[in-house]
Amino acid sequence: xxxxxxxxxxxxxxxxxxxxxxxxxxxxxxxxxxxxxxxxxxxxxxxxxxxxxxxxxxxxxxxxxxxxxxxxxxxxxxxxxxxxxxxxxxxxxxxxxxxxxxxxxxxxxxxxxxxxxxxxxxxxxxxxxxxxxxxxxxxxxxxxxxxxxxxxxxxxxxxxxxxxxxxxxxxxxxxxxxxxxxxxxxxxxxxxxxxxxxxxxxxxxxxxxxxxxxxxxxxxxxxxxxxxxxxxxxxxxxxxxxxxxxxxxxxxxxxxxxxxxxxxxxxxxxxxxxxxxxxxxxxxxxxxxxxxxxxxxxxxxxxxxxxxxxxxxxxxxxxxxxxxxxxxxxxxxxxxxxxxxxxxxxxxxxxxxxxxxxxxxxxxxxxxxxxxxxxxxxxxxxxxxxxxxxx
Amino acid sequence: xxxxxxxxxxxxxxxxxxxxxxxxxxxxxxxxxxxxxxxxxxxxxxxxxxxxxxxxxxxxxxxxxxxxxxxxxxxxxxxxxxxxxxxxxxxxxxxxxxxxxxxxxxxxxxxxxxxxxxxxxxxxxxxxxxxxxxxxxxxxxxxxxxxxxxxxxxxxxxxxxxxxxxxxxxxxxxxxxxxxxxxxxxxxxx
Numbered sequence: 001x002x003x004x005x006x007x008x009x010x011x012x013x014x015x016x017x018x019x020x021x022x023x024x025x026x027x028x029x030x031x032x033x034x035x036x037x038x039x040x041x042x043x044x045x046x047x048x049x050x051x052x053x054x055x056x057x058x059x060x061x062x063x064x065x066x067x068x069x070x071x072x073x074x075x076x077x078x079x080x081x082x083x084x085x086x087x088x089x090x091x092x093x094x095x096x097x098x099x100x101x102x103x104x105x106x107x108x109x110x111x112x113x114x115x116x117x118x119x120x121x122x123x124x125x126x127x128x129x130x131x132x133x134x135x136x137x138x139x140x141x142x143x144x145x146x147x148x149x150x151x152x153x154x155x156x157x158x159x160x161x162x163x164x165x166x167x168x169x170x171x172x173x174x175x176x177x178x179x180x181x182x183x184x185x186x187x188x189x190x191x192x193x194x195x196x197x198x199x200x201x202x203x204x205x206x207x208x209x210x211x212x213x214x215x216x217x218x219x220x221x222x223x224x225x226x227x228x229x230x231x232x233x234x235x236x237x238x239x240x241x242x243x244x245x246x247x248x249x250x251x252x253x254x255x256x257x258x259x260x261x262x263x264x265x266x267x268x269x270x271x272x273x274x275x276x277x278x279x280x281x282x283x284x285x286x287x288x289x290x291x292x293x294x295x296x297x298x299x300x301x302x303x304x305x306x307x308x309x310x311x312x313x314x315x316x317x318x319x320x321x322x323x324x325x326x327x328x329x330x331x332x333x334x335x336x337x338x339x340x341x342x343x344x345x346x347x348x349x350x351x352x353x354x355x356x357x358x359x360x361x362x363x364x365x366x367x368x369x370x371x372x373x374x375x376x377x378x379x380x381x382x383x384x385x386x387x388x389x390x391x
Numbered sequence: 392x393x394x395x396x397x398x399x400x401x402x403x404x405x406x407x408x409x410x411x412x413x414x415x416x417x418x419x420x421x422x423x424x425x426x427x428x429x430x431x432x433x434x435x436x437x438x439x440x441x442x443x444x445x446x447x448x449x450x451x452x453x454x455x456x457x458x459x460x461x462x463x464x465x466x467x468x469x470x471x472x473x474x475x476x477x478x479x480x481x482x483x484x485x486x487x488x489x490x491x492x493x494x495x496x497x498x499x500x501x502x503x504x505x506x507x508x509x510x511x512x513x514x515x516x517x518x519x520x521x522x523x524x525x526x527x528x529x530x531x532x533x534x535x536x537x538x539x540x541x542x543x544x545x546x547x548x549x550x551x552x553x554x555x556x557x558x559x560x561x562x563x564x565x566x567x568x569x570x571x572x573x574x575x576x577x578x579x580x581x
Contacts, residue, residue, distance in 0.1 A: 058411045059404045063420050317404040318397065373393025 006295045009036075010122050033125045037114050045266040046076035052312045059316035086255035091154060094252065098152035103253065103260035106145035110264050112138040113271040118193045120284045120297030131192040132184065135275055136177055139230065142268060143169045146239070146249050149261070153252035161248025164323065165239035168229055171330040172236075176226035178338035179219040182345040183210055183279045192275070196283035205289045209282035214361040215345040218369075220280040222338050224310070227272045229330070231265065233311055235318035238326060273307035274300070333376055340368050432548055435515035437495045438504055440537045447538035449477075452512035454485040459504035459513055467497035468504065482570075493537060495521065496530040511555050517547045 004011065017029045050065060050073055057064030065072035090099055116131035118124040128134055143166050150162020184190055187198045199209050210216030229236035240248035250261045277283055281303050284296035321329070344361050351357035411417050421428055442450035455472045471490035479485040504513050516539070523529030545552040 055408065058408045061407055061411050061417045061419065063418065063422070313401065313404060313408075316408075317400045370392060377393060 002293050006121055006297075008295070009120070009297065030125070037125065038111065041111075041114065041267055041270055042263060044270065045263055046080070048266060048308060049079070050075045052315075055309070055312050056316045059313075080259070083256055083259040088255040088257060089252075091252050093154045095152040095154070098148050099252070100257075102145050102149035102152060103257045103264065105148065106142055106264040107260050107267070109138050109141045109145060110267040110271060113268075114274075116192055117271065117274045118196055118278060118283055119274070119300050120295065123284075123297060124193055127193050128191065130190045132180060132190045132195075132275070132279075135192075135271070136173075136180075139268070139272070140169075140173060142264070145264075149253070150249035153249075155252050157246045157251045158249050161239045161241075161245045161251065164245075165232060165249055167323075168232070168236060168238060168326060168330075171327060172226045172229035172334075175222055175330065175334040175338045176230055178335070178342060179223040179226065180275075180279055182215055182219045182341055185342070185345050186210070186349060192278050192283070196278055196285060199282040200285035202289040207282050207285060207287060207289070209280065209285075211280045213348065214358065214365055215341055215348055216280055218337065218341050218344070218365045220276070222334055222341070223276055223280065224307075225334060227276060228311065228314065229326070231269045231272055231311075233269065234315035235321050236326060237320060238323060241320055269308065269311060270304065273304045273311070276307060277303040328376075333372060337368060337372065341365070430517055430547065432550065434517045435500060435502055436519050437498050437500060437516055437521070437532075438493060438502075438513050438537075439516040439539045440491065440534070441512055441514055441541055441544050442538050443541050445540075447535065447540075450540075451487060451534075451538060452479070452510050453488050453491065454479060454510055454512070455488040455491075456486075456509070458507050458509070462503050462507045464501060464503060465497045465499050467494045467499075468492070469494075482566075488534060491534045491537060492531055494531050496526065511559060514544055514548070 013029055013032055016032060017025050020028050053075070054064035054072065065075045068074040068078045090096055113135050115125045116128050116134055118127075146165045146169070147162045150158045150160075150165070153159070183195060187195050189195065189198075199207065201208055206212075211220045232239050239245070240250075245251070250258055253261060277300065283303075284300040286292050286294060286296075286299055344364055347364075348357050348361050351360065407417075441452050443452065444450035455470055457470050457472065460466075460468045460470045469490065469492040470488050473487045473489040476484040476486055500515070502515055505515055521530075541552070541556070545556070
């Protein structure tokens, strides 16, 4: 019974495909999974927008949307109808072909990232050996679409937004990759299913998730920071800073193309949260061994939504960074720490079992964090800043 | 230490998030069409014309002096003076407005017309739900639409209206005394 519930989607897929002739079955089963992914995540996106608006409202002691349907939960449908019926404006001087392609390229690239996500036991579309590499390659190609959008619009705000976006995404791509490499070093595999399996065992009922190790914790924090920047979420939402850039690279988009950008952004957030969950939070494995009877896909999606909640929480808390603060933070703080984290991971690997490796690794990371923090604060790179003119 | 401020901020927003479900006084939102806050006495939206008595046409305090028309910065008042005169509240024959239009799409609610009026005839209203489907005719208010009784003025601005009423009553008493004295002198002379 428990296994049936755990594998219900896999069994359902096998059952549906079994009606087809044998030569059609492999293609049909892939197509079915693709359709499910393409329908499921936009639906989650719609839910997330309304939860985000309500959550942010509560953080500011407001009510949030409550007019459309019960508690305002039909708001995304109203938003969807609105964006579909709006006029699709293309600027007369815009490069029409590139302007049209940019949102499509973004959404396609983002959807590709979901192919390698293990959403439950045996629930992965393509079990690639180099899954993580594929994910980051797809993530990097979203930068292209952002620049396409900014360049083809022929608008100074779009172009400035796109340049900021590309600078930011390239800068944070490095720590994002570096913090994930630590996991690959320990697991010895780029396959995300292998990474989850490596974390899916327990000592005294507690799981061996990588976040519960010194290098894993540091890596997770840096992964979270870089992921926030990579998906252009607040406080790193400079490419869309409405106070200075109207709406950034999608200023000249309206109607459904704008909705596609919006969708792409949220889907990127989902996939990057999913990969973060898989790398550091044990993917679909249960948090305690006695909770093993709960279906694995429930754990994956609850962990993913927990990450989304943290994204929203951060958005409700932190003000936007300035461009130089953003760059300083990436190159002078996060990147050196991720490099150090790689060393610490190697040390962890070669110290072997025992208590020593916990002490040494934690101490090195803690000293580095505090020391670099103090240094950065003294220089004024990271700490609170005094403005001569605003005293 | 680095990151301390972020943690403090996160704690603060988490507190807001959870307490907003518990304590009602945190939520200051008034859900407008269903809930309304009590009208504020000092509120002002657009001007209206005050009349005394029951009949608006007979009781308009306006004597068509056209000071408000001349002082109005956006020039949204249009007055046509009457050809004949009729007695005002004090019994003195006065002109009256044959036409008095205010274009509230132009009016900027500055209250200058109210301040310059020597006859307490024009005052500020507090009605704000004035949306209409006709943006030309619907927003051009004529004499009849602008005329509102003194009782209404007392209701929306009680303190201010009480002062105005007291002053008008004193003026009227003075005028009556003068008239009586004149009448007494006239009868005494004969």
